[in-house]
Amino acid sequence: MTxxxxxxxxxxxxxxxxxxxxxxxxxxxSKLFVVNLxxxxxxxxxxxxxxxxDHLRGRLSVAVIEGDVQTDLDAQRVAKFxxxxxxxxxxxxxxxxxxxxxxxAQNLPLDGVKVLIIENVGNLVxxxxxxxxxxxxxxxxxxxxxxxxxLKYPAMFRxxxxxxxxxxDLVPYVNCNLAELKANALKINPSLTIxxxxxxxxxxIAEWCGWMENKAKGISQKSEEATNx
Amino acid sequence: MTxxxxxxxxxxxxxxxxxxxxxxxxxxxSKLFVVNLxxxxxxxxxxxxxxxxDHLRGRLSVAVIEGDVQTDLDAQRVAKFxxxxxxxxxxxxxxxxxxxxxxxAQNLPLDGVKVLIIENVGNLVxxxxxxxxxxxxxxxxxxxxxxxxxLKYPAMFRxxxxxxxxxxDLVPYVNCNLAELKANALKINPSLTIxxxxxxxxxxIAEWCGWMENKAKGISQKSEEATNx
Numbered sequence: 001m002t003x004x005x006x007x008x009x010x011x012x013x014x015x016x017x018x019x020x021x022x023x024x025x026x027x028x029x030s031k032l033f034v035v036n037l038x039x040x041x042x043x044x045x046x047x048x049x050x051x052x053x054d055h056l057r058g059r060l061s062v063a064v065i066e067g068d069v070q071t072d073l074d075a076q077r078v079a080k081f082x083x084x085x086x087x088x089x090x091x092x093x094x095x096x097x098x099x100x101x102x103x104x105a106q107n108l109p110l111d112g113v114k115v116l117i118i119e120n121v122g123n124l125v126x127x128x129x130x131x132x133x134x135x136x137x138x139x140x141x142x143x144x145x146x147x148x149x150x151l152k153y154p155a156m157f158r159x160x161x162x163x164x165x166x167x168x169d170l171v172p173y174v175n176c177n178l179a180e181l182k183a184n185a186l187k188i189n190p191s192l193t194i195x196x197x198x199x200x201x202x203x204x205i206a207e208w209c210g211w212m213e214n215k216a217k218g219i220s221q222k223s224e225e226a227t228n229x
Numbered sequence: 230m231t232x233x234x235x236x237x238x239x240x241x242x243x244x245x246x247x248x249x250x251x252x253x254x255x256x257x258x259s260k261l262f263v264v265n266l267x268x269x270x271x272x273x274x275x276x277x278x279x280x281x282x283d284h285l286r287g288r289l290s291v292a293v294i295e296g297d298v299q300t301d302l303d304a305q306r307v308a309k310f311x312x313x314x315x316x317x318x319x320x321x322x323x324x325x326x327x328x329x330x331x332x333x334a335q336n337l338p339l340d341g342v343k344v345l346i347i348e349n350v351g352n353l354v355x356x357x358x359x360x361x362x363x364x365x366x367x368x369x370x371x372x373x374x375x376x377x378x379x380l381k382y383p384a385m386f387r388x389x390x391x392x393x394x395x396x397x398d399l400v401p402y403v404n405c406n407l408a409e410l411k412a413n414a415l416k417i418n419p420s421l422t423i424x425x426x427x428x429x430x431x432x433x434i435a436e437w438c439g440w441m442e443n444k445a446k447g448i449s450q451k452s453e454e455a456t457n458x
Contacts, residue, residue, distance in 0.1 A: 155321060173399055
């Protein structure tokens with residue numbers, strides 16, 4: 001790539017970061033905890049969202065933004081849970097950006113919502129660089145992808161706060177050493193919180209939802225302290 | 230994105246296409262059949278390359294270019310088979326491009342080699358748009374990724390000549406309807422050749438290698454006819 005193109009890329013990222021800061025400020029005003037869910041295609045992000053919505057029903061109000069290159073299949077799956085959901089179709093684009101999320105959020109009824117889950121395009125590379133204004137990036141790695149992915153795609157694991165190791169029910173059938181996968185992830189990012197899940201059996205869903213509930217509670221308390229110091 | 234940026238992107242692609250045409254011409258002169266292997270991370274591309282090299286040992290001479298965002302883990306795996314291999318590390322880049330492949334090919338001893346396999350970065354979006362000068366794109370989809378990926382990532386399936394459905398041994402344990410996966414793929418690209426494989430059990434490897442041997446033979450014959458018309 002020539003210097004000129006790198007400069008344009010930097011400008012795109014700078015513009016994105018400015019919009020992400022606006023989103024973050026708006027999310028804070030709405031007392032929302034915002035999760036940016038990233039992974040390879042087919043790691044089970046949408047199944048995780050379904051399990052999460054099922055587990056949190058009546059306990060915590062969640063809204064969802066779905067991102068895909070094409071189709072609204074995921075939004076259709078999520079809508080069955082009766083939560084606010086918007087589908088972003090990037091039409092070839094390889095990641096969500098702050099502008100797309102800003103537009104989508106304006107179409108979501110967020111009154112009373114405590115958690116916003118943004119399911120990014122399935123891509124372990126490009127979404128790592130695009131801040132959407134989220135509180136945390138949560139990366140989902142499926143055991144079927146093997147144990148070397150944190151080393152091969154380090155930016156995503158470096159920028160995430162939580163690693164969800166999904167499809168743990170398939171470990172007996174695939175070539176994935178769980179201890180090795182965790183060690184590789186912690187080598188890239190020693191402060192990662194790691195949660196093991198199976199969306200087929202339900203293992204780990206309570207732990208993951210508990211983690212999110214705690215974070216959402218923290219944001220509510222913080223904003224109350226700000227109002228009544 | 231602004232018009233300015235789209236223009237830069239178009240220029241990048243035009244420049245890439247020109248280099249890809251040079252690569253294609255050079256590959257033709259070397260009577261090479263060239264495969265661009267694309268997929269999500271963890272679908273089993275490298276395992277497929279290993280199985281292929283094992284099956285074709287002593288029958289067909291193969292060289293490999295490995296592409297990854299970071300690490301030379303895959304080139305190390307491939308080198309054990311004693312074939313010429315070069316690792317491209319994109320250092321954050323989300324796809325291989327024609328220039329990277331041109332540079333890599335110049336470092337490969339290609340004398341007597343009949344097939345060049347280029348294993349792209351694991352990414353179901355961006356590599357779809359970058360011609361490397363290959364004869365065919367072969368997309369690998371793992372059954373663990375579910376059956377809806379052709380609809381969600383259509384460009385990759387539209388631009389491929391062959392779909393390898395890998396990890397068929399896991400079908401009993403995952404939520405993937407094989408008939409549905411094939412129907413979705415053919416809806417996007419009716420001329421796809423579909424081959425089912427399991428790199429764990431070896432199912433389908435002979436079929437896949439046979440397909441490749443036929444293509445390589447076709448290229449040798451064509452260039453002989455050109456020499457002795």
